[in-house]
Amino acid sequence: xxxxxxxxxxxxxxxxxxxxxxxxxxxxxxxxxxxxxxxxxxxxxxxxxxxxxxxxxxxxxxxxxxxxxxxxxxxxxxxxxxxxxxxxxxxxxxxxxxxxxxxxxxxxxxxxx
Amino acid sequence: xxxxxxxxxxxxxxxxxxxxxxxxxxxxxxxxxxxxxxxxxxxxxxxxxxxxxxxxxxxxxxxxxxxxxxxxxxxxxxxxxxxxxxxxxxxxxxxxxxxxxxxxxxxxxxxxxx
Numbered sequence: 357x358x359x360x361x362x363x364x365x366x367x368x369x370x371x372x373x374x375x376x377x378x379x380x381x382x383x384x385x386x387x388x389x390x391x392x393x394x395x396x397x398x399x400x401x402x403x404x405x406x407x408x409x410x411x412x413x414x415x416x417x418x419x420x421x422x423x424x425x426x427x428x429x430x431x432x433x434x435x436x437x438x439x440x441x442x443x444x445x446x447x448x449x450x451x452x453x454x455x456x457x458x459x460x461x462x463x464x465x466x467x468x469x
Numbered sequence: 470x471x472x473x474x475x476x477x478x479x480x481x482x483x484x485x486x487x488x489x490x491x492x493x494x495x496x497x498x499x500x501x502x503x504x505x506x507x508x509x510x511x512x513x514x515x516x517x518x519x520x521x522x523x524x525x526x527x528x529x530x531x532x533x534x535x536x537x538x539x540x541x542x543x544x545x546x547x548x549x550x551x552x553x554x555x556x557x558x559x560x561x562x563x564x565x566x567x568x569x570x571x572x573x574x575x576x577x578x579x580x581x582x583x
Contacts, residue, residue: 389570396478398559398573399513406569414570446512458503458571460512 359383362447362461370469375434377464379447387450388430389458390414390422392443399446405430437468471496471564475574483582488547488554490577492534495541496564502543503561503571504534513559519543530554555581 360381369375379388386407391399391414401414403422411422419441421433430449434441447461476491494500501520505513517528524536530553534545543560557578561571 387569391573396575398473398475398575399571400573401570404570448513457515457518460505460514462512463510 360447360449360459360461362445362464364464365462366465368467368469369437371438372436375437375466377432377434377445377447377466379430379432379461381428381430381447381449381459383449383451383459384427385449385451385459386427387452388424389448389450390420390430390432391446391448392416392441393446393463394443402432402445434466437466439468442466442468471500471562471572473560473562473572473574475558475560475577477577478575479578479580481580481582482550484552485549488532488545488550488579490545490558490560490579492543492545492560492574493541494543494560494562494564496562498564500562500564502534502536503563504528504532504543504545505559505561505573507557507559507576509556516545516558550579550581552581552583555579 363378389404390402405411405424445464448458450456450458472495474493503518504516507513517526519536527533532547557576559576560574
C-alpha cells in the first residue's frame, strides 16, 4: 500500500540499549522528518532530511542519530536509550518545502524502562 | 524563531455547538499555517492550510480557519460540533526555517458532550 509506515508500532526497551525506529514512504518525497510527541509540548522536530544523504538537526536532536541512504527510508536510532526518550515518535514526509502538505506515519510508542 | 501558541489545552463543547480553537503564531516572514487533527492512537491528518491566498480557508469535515495578520492569529472554527470531532488539534507554522519544517503548538484536546 502507498503511504508512510513506521515500525515497530510499540517498543519497550531498557536504559542504555540501542534502538532503531524505522520509517518508510512510497511517494519518493524529498523531505522526511522525525518528531517526538510529549504531553504539553506538541510535536518537536528531532531531525529532518532534504534528500538522500542530506540530514540536519531539528529542535531536540541530542541522543539521536539518523541516516538516509535511500530516498524512501529514514531510520532514527537512539544510541543509548534514556528514560527521557520515552515518547511517541512520528515520521513525516513532504514532496517539497513551503506549502506542501506534510504526511505523517502512524507513530511508534517507545517506552524506556 | 517561529512559534505557535494554542490557547486552551482542553476545550469542551456540546454536540451542535460552535467549535472555536485558538492559534496565534510568530514568524519573521509571511507564514504558511496549518491545522492538523489527531485521533487516538493515530498519526496527524491535515485539516486545512493557509498559503497566502484567500484569508478564509475551508478544510475537511466542515472546519474553516481565518488568517488575520493584524492579530497574528489563525483560529479554527466549526459551526456545529459532532461527536466524531473529538480529537486533538494542532496548529503549525512554516516560515522562518526556510519553510523546511513545521513548528507545532502544544495542541488542544476537543471534547464533545452529547
